[in-house]
Amino acid sequence: MASNFQAVKGTRDFYPQEMRLRNYIIDTWRRVSLRCGFEEYDAPIFEYLDLFTVKSGEEIAEQLFSFTDRGGRDLAIRPEITPSLARMVAEKINALPRPVKWFSVPRLCRAERPQRGRLREFFQWNVDVIGVDDILADAECIFACVEALREFGLTPADVEMRIGSRPLWTAVLDSLAVPTERRDDVLALVDKRFKLPEDAFDKLLAESFLNDEQTSVIRDLLSHENVTVEQLLTDYSGRVDIGQTVERLSQLLGYLEAYGIAEWCVLDLRVVRGLAYYTGVVYEAIAAGERAVAGGGRYDNLLQVVGGPAESATGFGMGDVVLGILLDEKGLLPADLASESLNFFVIDAVEGVFPKVLDLVARLRKGGFSADCHTRRQNVGKQLKQADKRGARCSVLLSGNDLRIKTMASGEETDIDATTFLDDPGKWLQ
RNA sequence: GUGACUGUAGCUCAGUUGGUUAGAGCACCUGGUUGUGGUCCAGGGGGUCGGGGGUUCGAAUCCCCUCAGUCACCCCA
Numbered sequence A: 001m002a003s004n005f006q007a008v009k010g011t012r013d014f015y016p017q018e019m020r021l022r023n024y025i026i027d028t029w030r031r032v033s034l035r036c037g038f039e040e041y042d043a044p045i046f047e048y049l050d051l052f053t054v055k056s057g058e059e060i061a062e063q064l065f066s067f068t069d070r071g072g073r074d075l076a077i078r079p080e081i082t083p084s085l086a087r088m089v090a091e092k093i094n095a096l097p098r099p100v101k102w103f104s105v106p107r108l109c110r111a112e113r114p115q116r117g118r119l120r121e122f123f124q125w126n127v128d129v130i131g132v133d134d135i136l137a138d139a140e141c142i143f144a145c146v147e148a149l150r151e152f153g154l155t156p157a158d159v160e161m162r163i164g165s166r167p168l169w170t171a172v173l174d175s176l177a178v179p180t181e182r183r184d185d186v187l188a189l190v191d192k193r194f195k196l197p198e199d200a201f202d203k204l205l206a207e208s209f210l211n212d213e214q215t216s217v218i219r220d221l222l223s224h225e226n227v228t229v230e231q232l233l234t235d236y237s238g239r240v241d242i243g244q245t246v247e248r249l250s251q252l253l254g255y256l257e258a259y260g261i262a263e264w265c266v267l268d269l270r271v272v273r274g275l276a277y278y279t280g281v282v283y284e285a286i287a288a289g290e291r292a293v294a295g296g297g298r299y300d301n302l303l304q305v306v307g308g309p310a311e312s313a314t315g316f317g318m319g320d321v322v323l324g325i326l327l328d329e330k331g332l333l334p335a336d337l338a339s340e341s342l343n344f345f346v347i348d349a350v351e352g353v354f355p356k357v358l359d360l361v362a363r364l365r366k367g368g369f370s371a372d373c374h375t376r377r378q379n380v381g382k383q384l385k386q387a388d389k390r391g392a393r394c395s396v397l398l399s400g401n402d403l404r405i406k407t408m409a410s411g412e413e414t415d416i417d418a419t420t421f422l423d424d425p426g427k428w429l430q
Numbered sequence B: 001g002u003g004a005c006u007g008u009a010g011c012u013c014a015g016u017u018g019g020u021u022a023g024a025g026c027a028c029c030u031g032g033u034u035g036u037g038g039u040c041c042a043g044g045g046g047g048u049c050g051g052g053g054g055u056u057c058g059a060a061u062c063c064c065c066u067c068a069g070u071c072a073c074c075c076c077a
Helices: A016-035 A049-053 A058-063 A082-095 A136-151 A166-175 A180-192 A198-207 A212-222 A229-236 A243-258 A320-329 A354-366 A380-389 A418-423 A425-429
Strands: A046-048 A066-068 A074-077 A100-104 A107-109 A121-130 A159-165 A265-267 A281-287 A294-298 A313-319 A344-348 A371-373 A394-399 A402-407 A413-417
Touching: A016 A100, A016 A121, A016 A136, A016 A320, A046 A049, A046 A082, A049 A058, A049 A074, A049 A082, A082 A100, A082 A121, A082 A313, A121 A136, A121 A320, A136 A159, A136 A243, A136 A281, A136 A294, A136 A313, A159 A166, A159 A243, A166 A180, A166 A212, A166 A243, A180 A198, A180 A212, A198 A212, A229 A243, A243 A265, A243 A281, A281 A313, A313 A320, A344 A354, A344 A380, A354 A371, A354 A394, A354 A418, A380 A394, A402 A418, A413 A418, A418 A425
Parallel strands: A159 A265, A344 A371, A344 A394
Antiparallel strands: A046 A074, A066 A074, A100 A121, A107 A121, A121 A313, A159 A281, A281 A294, A294 A313, A394 A402, A402 A413
């Protein structure tokens, strides 16, 4: 250990190399958000502890980094940004033009044990639409999500957007007389179906409090890995009133089709998204062998929970950790992230002209080009070596008023006077 | 919070049944090159062998504790 200190468990240092990757991911998220018509917002990185516990209960507090400030306030570092979003929107809801289409890339902290795809500090892209009850809002979010995946170079063969429905489960469980208070337990069980081996799941189901009829219908629903709305109506409309729910799913699929992303999407009733605050459609972007790379859904009562008006809302989150693993495995991380790629490296080929070097560097920088020079005078060979290591596209050898431009990749050299060069330095970068 | 596995240079790893001064490749720096980079050659810096304790004449090696990493469980907002 060179230092007496190390990075805290579950955190990452971003050296320039890692920083380039992080920026690549975040820039892509931001670009996609903006072109999908979302506006960026942010919130404080800590909030009152209550904001995070009010909707999920006390047990969530164990997974929070919380502290008491000098004024005795109980605070916590944000583990997600949705409660802050709800707070912000609730506060100004009457002044905000609808729809509220906002995105953010918050840095979040959760005091969980780190493992594959999960750290204690990470970045998460959040995209939300508030104030639009129409399922179109959900389609908007799913589109943005898919658009980002596509922008990263992923294909439907790599990632599937699996879409489920909480209300459908609610309706079916009601019709089976499953008590409301047990509903979350059942959904938690359903959620496990994804990751457990089949026999282990069967065991859990058998050990549950459910009777044979309930078990059988649940099993049947879960068998629909690739269900269509027609199938759902045929199989269940006689049993329960799911007409409205299925109609909404059907509309959603229509929108996704019109958006041209139907091949990414599939109805999958096994997706229920843990407990949380979801009230409608839910979805997860799943890559084989990984935890969900993105997940979201409709949460129509969250604003009320934080004391705001009844306002519908829907959105998703995508974490940088799983995404990074996925892109790395698929070989989709851009290769040119590896070098710094300086435009010009200016060299004093003779002694005594260093002020001119600085002048030229300054002019280039003012012109919008990245330019640099040595910090310790060395001979031309050494300086060229430095230029190479810095990833410079061109070296500019300066002696007197004349310059010699050297294109590093080809080794080609051209003599030119300074005025002509400064007229259009970009010409040398093509 | 529970469990399993793993910690030797910045990175990837050697290191004999416990044996005296812990190595290699890559990377980095310097020189060969008062003047044209990448190649090559030579040299150099960098380790309390994750940390602490124990066993022993002697520990990178064996034992205990601890920290960290990885993976799984719990959880997944």
